[in-house]
Amino acid sequence: MLGKNELALYGGSPVIGGPLEDYQPLDHTDNLAVELVMKSGILSDFIGASGKKFLGGARVREFEKSFANEFNVKHAISVNSLTSGLWCAIGSLNLEPGDEVITSTWTMAATATTILHWNLIPVFADIDPDTFNLDIADVENKIGKRTRAIVSPDIFGQSADIESLLLLCNKYNLYLVSDSAQAPGSRRNGYLTGTKSHIGGFSFNYHKHIHTGEGGMIVTDDDRLADRVRLLRNHGEVVIGSSPALSNETGILGMNMRLGEIESAIGVNQLRKLDSAIRSRREGAEYLESLISTLPDLSAPVVSNGNSHVYYVFGMKLNLKSLGVSRNTLVRALTAEGVPGLFEGYQNIHKLPLYSRHLTHKKSNFPYSLLTKRRRNELLSLQLPIAEVLHNETFFGINWCSKAFHKKDVELVAEAFHKVWDNIDSLLSGPKP
Numbered sequence: 300m301l302g303k304n305e306l307a308l309y310g311g312s313p314v315i316g317g318p319l320e321d322y323q324p325l326d327h328t329d330n331l332a333v334e335l336v337m338k339s340g341i342l343s344d345f346i347g348a349s350g351k352k353f354l355g356g357a358r359v360r361e362f363e364k365s366f367a368n369e370f371n372v373k374h375a376i377s378v379n380s381l382t383s384g385l386w387c388a389i390g391s392l393n394l395e396p397g398d399e400v401i402t403s404t405w406t407m408a409a410t411a412t413t414i415l416h417w418n419l420i421p422v423f424a425d426i427d428p429d430t431f432n433l434d435i436a437d438v439e440n441k442i443g444k445r446t447r448a449i450v451s452p453d454i455f456g457q458s459a460d461i462e463s464l465l466l467l468c469n470k471y472n473l474y475l476v477s478d479s480a481q482a483p484g485s486r487r488n489g490y491l492t493g494t495k496s497h498i499g500g501f502s503f504n505y506h507k508h509i510h511t512g513e514g515g516m517i518v519t520d521d522d523r524l525a526d527r528v529r530l531l532r533n534h535g536e537v538v539i540g541s542s543p544a545l546s547n548e549t550g551i552l553g554m555n556m557r558l559g560e561i562e563s564a565i566g567v568n569q570l571r572k573l574d575s576a577i578r579s580r581r582e583g584a585e586y587l588e589s590l591i592s593t594l595p596d597l598s599a600p601v602v603s604n605g606n607s608h609v610y611y612v613f614g615m616k617l618n619l620k621s622l623g624v625s626r627n628t629l630v631r632a633l634t635a636e637g638v639p640g641l642f643e644g645y646q647n648i649h650k651l652p653l654y655s656r657h658l659t660h661k662k663s664n665f666p667y668s669l670l671t672k673r674r675r676n677e678l679l680s681l682q683l684p685i686a687e688v689l690h691n692e693t694f695f696g697i698n699w700c701s702k703a704f705h706k707k708d709v710e711l712v713a714e715a716f717h718k719v720w721d722n723i724d725s726l727l728s729g730p731k732p
């Protein structure tokens with residue numbers, strides 16, 4: 300007979316018997332907002348030509364206005380995803396092909412691809428082993444003659460060290476772009492994450508704290524960057540031709556990155572729920588942390604001095620040497636107990652062939668071909684030891700925006716952790732014969 304304490308991995312009964320409730324910031328008030336747009340019959344009111352409708356319809360402008368108020372920024376510019384938004388933000392800097400932009404290897408793919416889309420070279424820096432955000436010393440190491448900007452993600456829900464990054468930007472005359480997709484409403488030294496860089500942005504895709512299906516918002520206090528983002532978002536090359544005030548603008552190769560009226564109406568409504576959304580994420584995460592803090596060789600998320608955390612991911616590290624069991628075994632054991640949303644490692648973006656072998660086109664390596672041979676070789680042999688060990692061996696996380704994680708759910712998750720840790724010996728020896 301299998302006892303109650305037998306691991307579910309070896310046939311015992313799991314701590315969490317069924318699926319936990321999903322995280323869901325949508326409710327009937329979002330339906331009402333959508334109905335009003337449907338009644339109006341206007342699902343998008345953008346026109347890609349000079350005039351009032353160049354800046355979008357009533358809901359688009361209302362969403363941008365309330366976002367700018369809420370986040371205390373001069374400009375909030377909506378886009379149909381943050382991928383689009385980062386493309387606009389990086390394009391707004393007006394850099395030259397072959398210029399270098401430093402970014403983190405621990406981020407979502409779009410943070411890096413949108414650099415390459417402008418024929419700029421992404422140069423990856425290593426991460427801080429506690430916060431998983433950019434390591435400041437390594438960023439400075441990576442600065443070269445052609446470095447023009449830093450794109451800094453606020454990964455898992457807390458801000459990067461923006462003050463130190465801004466000091467580097469001043470010293471080397473660089474732009475700072477924030478990717479705050481995972482950290483809306485978190486704070487650093489009192490200000491809202493993502494609002495102190497030259498330009499930054501947020502995502503409203505389905506997986507984020509608040510969502511509109513797809514969608515994003517770019518924020519900046521810089522009038523010129525804001526104008527250029529608006530031009531890039533909506534076929535700006537046409538508008539420049541018909542506006543004397545803009546006739547000196549160069550490098551506006553526009554796109555259609557416009558957000559619709561339905562998504563914007565949902566966005567206005569979702570914004571009202573941001574506070575409660577992040578409160579629920581934080582309360583659950585802090586509770587879990589308190590319940591598993593006694594487990595040996597397991598590190599819970601570290602919140603950096605001056606930061607508040609909104610837990611897009613509950614990120615953990617293992618001390619494998621002293622545990623003696625592999626990360627994969629532990630994660631399989633926890634998953635078998637019913638813990639949802641677990642994943643091993645995060646990203647090693649610098650190892651993707653696009654970047655590690657400069658495989659940008661079928662025949663040419665443009666824009667890498669613009670670099671000196673020496674710089675190319677440096678980049679081709681790039682190693683980022685901290686990120687690599689975390690990704691390959693010691694880091695695992697829970698997608699904390701995937702489930703509601705009510706108090707009782709968190710208690711079950713903690714019980715599953717305790718059960719697995721109490722049974723490390725049986726994991727070491729394998730299933731009983």
Ligand SMILES: *Cc1c(COP(=O)(O)O)cnc(C)c1O
Nearest residue numbers: 380381382407409480502503504
């Ligand atoms: C989600 C995410 C994005 C992209 O957002 P989309 O709106 O899905 O394009 C970019 N960066 C990070 C860090 C993200 O988590």
